[in-house]
Amino acid sequence: MLDIIYKYQNLLANIDEYIEDSKFKKEYLIEQLGVSRATFYNKVKKKSFTIDEMVVLSTILFPEEAKAFEIKEALRQSREDSKAGKTRDHKDVMAEVRDKLRA
Template identity: 35%
Template sequence: MILEIKNYIKISNSIDEILKNSPFKMKYIIEKSGISEPTFFRKMKEKKFLPEELLRIAEIIEPEENSKEDILKAIQEGLKDVKNGRIHDHKTVMNEAKERLAKKRNEYIFWTNRSKSDLENLEDFLIEKWGFKVVEDFYEILERKISLLENGNLVHQKYEDTDFHKLLVTKHNYIIYEIAADQINLLHMINNFRNPDDNYNLITKRS
């Protein structure tokens, strides 16, 4: 109990820095928190957010953490499906997931051939390691992140010393993109398991 209280105090005292370093725009965080703007800034300045308010903010700025339980649950459900013979063929599962993602593709968001290829490779890896259900859940997370990018609710974070930007999809994957005159081009999907220098060299050579 003492440890939990110490952690709460630590987070509460550093909430302004946490929000400052978040990839989300402050306006978006405030809107999603349900706290009025004047009250939000007052609580942030005085470091007096209630525990449930801090939890709500954490779920907004770190949705991938909130997704871990969903992914683990999906793995367990997938194993049960296999055991009980409730198995969907690969084509059906992937078509359904890709149809949902396709709705996010428009004149503003453009997937390059390289990013499509990266996504297909990631899809194969997830299927091999975890199964179809986890891939479906990954696509749902990806859809949410693309929507945030499309709606302008994210702060564009620079990728290293390049002119590109990065978007965290899950703990293990980033999308590398560039901002053109009237659209966002998705260039690559990188795996954080790979050596950062290898990722950098791969991206700068290809792009």
């Protein structure tokens, strides 16, 4: 658990560098965070982004890692669903997909 905290601490400590090195314009990040320009720069300077803001920034700045995390979570959830008996018949799923494609 401590390693997670240290990784987060390192991420936050270097967030200004990650923002500078990214291919995204700061205006885009500001828009995605839903904060004012002044607030954004203040948060970068003070390294005071909230956890939710760091999730948004990390998803944008590290899209490959975000996608990998999303896939891992989907697999974990599907395993849990399967263990709990929350499964659907292949035939039913395919019929639903066909219906959606026709609509």
